[in-house]
Amino acid sequence: MSQELDQMRVRREKMEELKEAGIEPFGRRFKRDHLAQDLHDKFDQYDKEELNEMGAKVIIAGRMTRKRSSGKAGFADFVDRTGKIQVYARKDMVGDEPYHVFKRSDIGDFLGIEGDVIKTDTGELTVRAHKITFLSKALRPLPNKWDGVTDPETIYRQRYLDLISNPESFKRFHQRTAIIKAVRKYMDDNGFTEVETPILNTQAGGANARPFITHHNALDIDMYLRIATELYLKRLIVGGFERVYELGRIFRNEGMDPHHNPEFTTMETYAAYFDFQDVMDETEGIVKAAAKVVSDDGKITYQGHEIDLGGNFKRITMVDAVKEKTGIDFSDESMTDEDAKKLADEHKVEYKPYWTKGHILNAFFEEFVEDTLIQPTFVYEFPVEVSPLAKRNADNPAMTDRFELYVDGSELANAFSELNDPIDQKERFEMQAKEKANGNDEAEPVDLDYVQALEYGMPPTGGLGIGIDRLVMLLTDAKSIRDVILFPTMRPEKEAKNDSKKKKNKKK
Structure with missing residues (x-):
């Protein structure tokens, strides 16, 4: 519990940082033109070189569920109602302040991403960010990604946590x-x-x-x-x-x-x-x-x-x-x-x-x-x-x-x-x-x-x-x-x- 309280305190501090930078921590309307599954349906069939030639521009939004960054570049997974898509952000492409926001974002935060569709060297479909918009701050940490929510009391009382962390439950209700x-x-x-x-x-x-x-x-x-x-x-x-x-x-x-x-x-x-x-x-x-x-x-x-x-x-x-x-x-x-x-x-x-x-x-x-x-x-x-x-x-x-x-x-x-x-x-x-x-x-x-x-x-x-x-x-x-x-x-x-x-x- 003390660890969770510490995380909540840090998240509130980050919320204040956003305010000081002139960014609304709980944003407004954002117009996206693709969902995660749309991207997979349209572009999974193409290889890395073909996607580079196409240069397809897309706008997506979702909840950050995983992040790994180092230095001037980073990857993150974003989830919307249809599934997951990877995002790649580079400091020299999005700018210093937006990249700082991306890097300081927590698992659970919502961001909007404008960019082009690429594939990584490992073949994973990815949106390479050109512009990052912060949309909403999660003030509480999400359940552990790997374990999900397993306690029945939590599953039934806090269904939103179950839906966020358990894909099979999300699928069942659809x-x-x-x-x-x-x-x-x-x-x-x-x-x-x-x-x-x-x-x-x-x-x-x-x-x-x-x-x-x-x-x-x-x-x-x-x-x-x-x-x-x-x-x-x-x-x-x-x-x-x-x-x-x-x-x-x-x-x-x-x-x-x-x-x-x-x-x-x-x-x-x-x-x-x-x-x-x-x-x-x-x-x-x-x-x-x-x-x-x-x-x-x-x-x-x-x-x-x-x-x-x-x-x-x-x-x-x-x-x-x-x-x-x-x-x-x-x-x-x-x-x-x-x-x-x-x-x-x-x-x-x-x-x-x-x-x-x-x-x-x-x-x-x-x-x-x-x-x-x-x-x-x-x-x-x-x-x-x-x-x-x-x-x-x-x-x-x-x-x-x-x-x-x-x-x-x-x-x-x-x-x-x-x-x-x-x-x-x-x-x-x-x-x-x-x-x-x-x-x-x-x-x-x-x-x-x-x-x-x-x-x-x-x-x-x-x-x-x-x-x-x-x-x-x-x-x-x-x-x-x-x-x-x-x-x-x-x-x-x-x-x-x-x-x-x-x-x-x-x-x-």
């Missing part, structure tokens, strides 16, 4: 943007309209989740950050949109782990006249379009697992998936709720007193099947008890026309043929309300306005929710959701430090 663009293009090309719905709701609905509660002072009412976009989007289907999607932030008052952050990004889509089978095709198309950003053939590696997103995705019912792993057939009509609970006891599967056979089937799936689904797999026909907004299966009313897509043991998407029967919907809302009264904090509330919308008529509709963060994790080989969210939710630093001290004291 890939995230490209993946989202690919997903949007797929939706737009297939006739969907992107819309925006409220983030603040008067009641939380559309999912089984605990909401964040806030208060609207003017209306003097509690409001909820949305836990899903579903119910508003389906109101638009009632209104005649036919194909809509929304890509945006969702907020759930839940714990944090490698796959969960309290605020995260999803895309929900709804298409009139689709059923869940159509939505499976849609989902497969979305994932394949996104995968092309990182892999031409759809084959990727995620956490050591080879995964093929280019072929046909497997499709299996939940009942069959559980039967494959445990030998238990939950489709047996003679099996009662009590029988299911006995099976849960025998297999050490935890359940709540109000749970029925459908709940326990879902619990068996989560316990024995979910983690084993490495290759992309659609699991469909979910119990009605855990699918309050999905249409019942025509052949088996105890099940719904719902699926989830799993890759590497993690849920990537959730979809179903939407329930468009207002009478059934109201009954299921009421069933959920009873669960809430029995202690299920995540159960759906009764949304009478939504029921009213359904009473005006909603066509058969297929709906999808896909986790964008998890999709990006998969395609960029990121282990934690925090690695794909620029600024993940963190405990206040002071509390985190106190917890760390308590843990150390306990060990002693």
